[in-house]
Every structure is written in structure tokens, then in C-alpha cells.
Amino acid sequence: MTPKPPDEFRNRATAYLRSKGFPKPCFVCETNSWTIEYPVVIEGLDFEVDGKTISNNNRNEALKAVCDSCGQIVLFDAMRSGLIFHSTGGLSYALDN
């Protein structure tokens, strides 16, 4: 069984998500059951335009909410939300409606 994240994480993430009107029904399957996971890192990908390689070293942390029914993932930018995480990975909890 996966342990729950620390209360500090749960409280801060839940308060932020609720302040934005979350949880809402999933727009894919219309159920309303979500699991909030610890943040993930989104790393930029270098890409090519007209034969020129564009370097993209952008790196963001994001809070991850996963629809328990269909698996849709909703991400919230941790920096823009003002949430600061210390990711240890692998922990999650269900967001009560």
C-alpha cells in the first residue's frame, strides 16, 4: 500500500486546488474522482526549425492530478501556483470531492 504524503503537502496542494475550483468532473470521462500525486518534472526538448536546432533547457515542476477512471493527467505549474515541493516521488492521495 502506498503511504500518504505528509500533511503539509496535502494541505497546501488541496488548498491551492480548491481555490481554483478543483476537483471538477474529468472532461474526458465526466467522472469526478482524482488522485493527487507528488510533483513531476517537465523538461524542455530541443527541437529543429528550418534545419536549425533550438535548445530548450526549460525545466518545470508540476503538481499532477490523475483521473481515477480514464487516467487523464492534469498538471498545475508549481511555480505559478506558489507551491513549493520537495519531491521524494511515488506518493499520492485521493482528493475528496
Ligand SMILES: [Zn+2]
Ligand atoms: Zn477521466
